[in-house]
Amino acid sequence: MRLDLNVLWIDDQKDSIRSSIDRLRREMKNRGFQLRETLVTSVAAAKKELADDVFTDNIDLVLVDYDLGRGAHGDMALREIRTSLPYREIVFYSAKAAGELRELAYKQKVEGVFCTSRTDLIGTATGVIDTLIKKVLDVDHSRGIVMGATSDIDHLVHDALLHLHDGYSVADRERMREGIIKVVDRKMEELGKKAVLAKKGALADIFGYYDLVTANDKLRLLKAELKSQSFEGIGDATKKIGQYTASVVPKRNVLGHVRMVVVDGVRMLRDRKGKELTGAEIQALRKELLDHRENFHGIATSIGVVFN
Numbered sequence: 478m479r480l481d482l483n484v485l486w487i488d489d490q491k492d493s494i495r496s497s498i499d500r501l502r503r504e505m506k507n508r509g510f511q512l513r514e515t516l517v518t519s520v521a522a523a524k525k526e527l528a529d530d531v532f533t534d535n536i537d538l539v540l541v542d543y544d545l546g547r548g549a550h551g552d553m554a555l556r557e558i559r560t561s562l563p564y565r566e567i568v569f570y571s572a573k574a575a576g577e578l579r580e581l582a583y584k585q586k587v588e589g590v591f592c593t594s595r596t597d598l599i600g601t602a603t604g605v606i607d608t609l610i611k612k613v614l615d616v617d618h619s620r621g622i623v624m625g626a627t628s629d630i631d632h633l634v635h636d637a638l639l640h641l642h643d644g645y646s647v648a649d650r651e652r653m654r655e656g657i658i659k660v661v662d663r664k665m666e667e668l669g670k671k672a673v674l675a676k677k678g679a680l681a682d683i684f685g686y687y688d689l690v691t692a693n694d695k696l697r698l699l700k701a702e703l704k705s706q707s708f709e710g711i712g713d714a715t716k717k718i719g720q721y722t723a724s725v726v727p728k729r730n731v732l733g734h735v736r737m738v739v740v741d742g743v744r745m746l747r748d749r750k751g752k753e754l755t756g757a758e759i760q761a762l763r764k765e766l767l768d769h770r771e772n773f774h775g776i777a778t779s780i781g782v783v784f785n
Contacts, residue, residue, distance in 0.1 A: 480626050480763060480770070482510040482606065483535045485526060487554055488542040489518040500599045508610065509763025520549040520557065527561040536565060537609065540602060542595075543571035543578060552581040559587045566605050567591065570598045617737045619759045620746060626766045627729045630721075631692045633773045633782075634699050640782045641702055653702070660694055696722050699776075708779050717772045725769060728762055 482505055488494050494516075502512040515532075517523050526532055539558050543551040551569065558567055568591045569578050578592035593601035614622075642653055700718045703711055735746040735754055746754040777784075 480511055480622060480766060481513045483537050484512065484514045485536050485539045486514050486516050487523050487551060489546040491516055491518065497599055501602060504603045506764065506767060509760045511767050519545055520554045523554050524557050527557060533561050536562060538606060539565060539567045541567060541569050543573060552585050555582055555585050555587040555590060566609060568593060568602050568605060570595050620732055623729065623732055623759060623762055623766065626770060630770060630773050633777050634695045636782055637777050637780060638695060638699055640780060657690060660690060693722060693726060711776065711779050714772055714776045717769065721769045725765055
């Protein structure tokens with residue numbers, strides 16, 4: 478599982494389910510995940526999507542309406558879905574009673590289908606997702622999701638800086654380069670002093686020295702460059718970079734150095750001082766990351782970074 482929760486949604490009334498999509502999106506954001514829905518209106522369109530192995534690998538849940546207008550009904554889609562996704566969760570919904578839907582699924586010889594009314598769809602889908610999260614998202618996996626998301630942001634910052642540099646004049650390229658050289662020179666001086674101390678200190682002190690140009694250095698540089706240039710649509714993005722640096726980065730750094738321990742049969746994460754990181758704290762961090770990831774994507778798009 479990732480920060481993104483991917484749903485294949487089969488319903489021929491796209492406009493009528495917009496409110497349902499918004500409700501499910503809010504429910505997922507409260508849990509620290511971004512809903513990514515792929516909407517299709519027919520069984521044929523669903524078959525086309527399911528033929529893509531990369532697409533099916535990323536699908537977490539499938540929602541299927543029974544009444545798809547003209548053409549095959551949703552119960553026919555169940556077989557296609559189960560063939561392509563033998564172990565994925567499916568929610569089958571309609572204005573019909575749940576019992577009727579179960580009979581339709583049974584006739585198609587499709588198992589593992591949650592049947593619900595259209596009015597109870599979001600409650601059922603949320604319950605299924607919560608169960609899925611509990612199954613696959615232990616504390617150690619939660620750490621991996623956060624570290625992966627922050628690593629993606631690090632790459633966005635890196636790409637944005639290189640894009641800015643490549644678009645600058647020769648003079649501005651040199652200015653930017655000289656700024657980084659100053660950072661490196663300062664750190665070399667600091668490392669030289671620390672190296673003298675480390676020779677007299679503990680092994681842990683030596684292990685504490687990291688790269689010359691860190692992710693934090695790049696964040697500060699990006700913020701400074703954006704402030705010095707005029708980019709349409711940036712808005713408060715630079716302020717949010719400061720918020721990310723002050724709030725998320727320290728938590729990410731702690732999370733990067735915790736270890737998983739088992740106490741009385743319960744798996745938990747503890748930092749070097751023995752403090753436990755709770756599931757609620759990690760969920761709150763995921764929610765923060767969703768907003769910041771959107772901000773960094775917006776920055777990259779505004780300055781013209783092309784995503785592959």
